[in-house]
Amino acid sequence: MSKLHLLAASMINQPLLMEISHAKSFIADLRQRIVSSDTEQELHDKEKQVADSSRYHPVTGSYRFYDIHHSVAVISIRGALAHKQGWYSWLMGYNIISYALEQAITDPDVKGVYLDMHTPGGTVMGAFDCADLVKRASLIKPVWAIANDMNCSAGQLIASAASRRLVTQTGIVGSIGVVAGHTSYEQYLKDMGLEITLLHSGSRKVDGNPYQNLPKDVADRWQAELDETRNKFASKVSGYTGMSLQSILNTEAATYEGQKAVDVGLADELVHSADGIGIMAEFVKNLSTTITTGTVKMSNKENSQQAESSKAPEAAAVEVNQPEAAATTEPVVQVEQTATADLVIELCEQAGMQDQIANLVKAKLTEAGVKARLTTLSGVRDTLAAANLGHLFADVSAKLDNPAEMLQVALTAATAHGEDREVNSSKQVVTEAAVKQPDTKKAYSDPSRL
Numbered sequence: 001m002s003k004l005h006l007l008a009a010s011m012i013n014q015p016l017l018m019e020i021s022h023a024k025s026f027i028a029d030l031r032q033r034i035v036s037s038d039t040e041q042e043l044h045d046k047e048k049q050v051a052d053s054s055r056y057h058p059v060t061g062s063y064r065f066y067d068i069h070h071s072v073a074v075i076s077i078r079g080a081l082a083h084k085q086g087w088y089s090w091l092m093g094y095n096i097i098s099y100a101l102e103q104a105i106t107d108p109d110v111k112g113v114y115l116d117m118h119t120p121g122g123t124v125m126g127a128f129d130c131a132d133l134v135k136r137a138s139l140i141k142p143v144w145a146i147a148n149d150m151n152c153s154a155g156q157l158i159a160s161a162a163s164r165r166l167v168t169q170t171g172i173v174g175s176i177g178v179v180a181g182h183t184s185y186e187q188y189l190k191d192m193g194l195e196i197t198l199l200h201s202g203s204r205k206v207d208g209n210p211y212q213n214l215p216k217d218v219a220d221r222w223q224a225e226l227d228e229t230r231n232k233f234a235s236k237v238s239g240y241t242g243m244s245l246q247s248i249l250n251t252e253a254a255t256y257e258g259q260k261a262v263d264v265g266l267a268d269e270l271v272h273s274a275d276g277i278g279i280m281a282e283f284v285k286n287l288s289t290t291i292t293t294g295t296v297k298m299s300n301k302e303n304s305q306q307a308e309s310s311k312a313p314e315a316a317a318v319e320v321n322q323p324e325a326a327a328t329t330e331p332v333v334q335v336e337q338t339a340t341a342d343l344v345i346e347l348c349e350q351a352g353m354q355d356q357i358a359n360l361v362k363a364k365l366t367e368a369g370v371k372a373r374l375t376t377l378s379g380v381r382d383t384l385a386a387a388n389l390g391h392l393f394a395d396v397s398a399k400l401d402n403p404a405e406m407l408q409v410a411l412t413a414a415t416a417h418g419e420d421r422e423v424n425s426s427k428q429v430v431t432e433a434a435v436k437q438p439d440t441k442k443a444y445s446d447p448s449r450l
Helices: 003-011 020-035 043-048 094-105 127-138 154-160 186-191 216-241 245-249 259-264 276-284 300-311 313-320 323-327 341-351 354-363 367-386 390-397 403-425 440-444
Strands: 016-018 067-069 072-078 080-082 091-093 112-119 121-123 143-152 164-167 172-174 255-257 290-293 296-299
Touching: 016 154, 072 094, 072 276, 080 094, 080 154, 091 094, 094 112, 094 127, 112 154, 112 276, 121 154, 127 143, 127 154, 127 216, 143 154, 143 276, 154 172, 154 216, 172 259, 216 245, 255 259, 341 354, 341 367, 354 367, 354 390, 367 390
Parallel strands: 072 112, 080 091, 080 121, 112 143, 143 164, 143 172
Antiparallel strands: 016 121, 067 072, 172 255, 290 296
């Protein structure tokens, strides 16, 4: 089965995060490409043939899926978006976007990432994971997105996860909704004197088949699934942007152009398309970002300083010999970066506290902050365990930032625990034949099982 056939299967009779007018034309175009057996070469394969050494990642040696302008990695996102597809003039895979992000984050030549977007959206499959990766990347280096001139539906989902969202004067954003279509050939087949029988096992195996009109119970079930996906979509945008969930749902999947996108909160700034990269380049100019790849630490600021010193050793010598001038130089403030999600996961696993991963990633602490928090949590856990109150750790640790509330939770639970022990001690209910059964509720709530 070709990529085009797989793409069709993921879009026809499936929920889509795509602006409706583009969805209709895209599916029509896809059908034509399948009929004509389109074998267009992927864009990066074409570019590799003429690429020079600057197009290759200095650490991994892989081909860069982005251009670099003044330390800003520009990732071009255009056309429809789909799960596990390539990179074509009319289609882009979420996997390509994710891979490009991962490259840029570990690239010592890159201080920020700029998503240059012109997309009506795409499939539900792959969209949410891609957006989450954008959010993770933005915790390491700034990630900006621009509607140049469209980031609708799945495009809006991805853009919402960026650190900052730009829009051009004719840029279109929004369409926070879900759409699906069903085509029935039942009447056409009857008119042609044809009847198709589907033999199947499982009452829902042939739901949505094109040879019969869509039954009401199937339509109702699909509608409920679309509503659920839309709520998930809106919740993600709310979490990324800080907008209220209700205000997003109230848009009813409308689109907004230019300044209206800023007014409604889906974009942060109106810019000219020619100025966006320059604005971000100015923003990241003085940023210092240190990342670790394997055992090698790389700092953008250190690299640039080393490059300057190697180019002009004489100037460096003059600086050393003039302490008075150096004394008047303002000190450079180094801001420690927020610990990456991967680092948080590693530290939590080392401490045996996988259940704290989500809380610590959300807290956006530095590496030192994460280690300090884990040390405190370890002490709390041991203290509770010594008092036979280990089961309270989850509730108590959730209140760690508010000592008064944490103490109240511990005291209340401890009092209840003491009363329970008195009651249980008066009952001789344990026999030698009794077998302790596993606590299934606790087991299935343990994140370490996932």
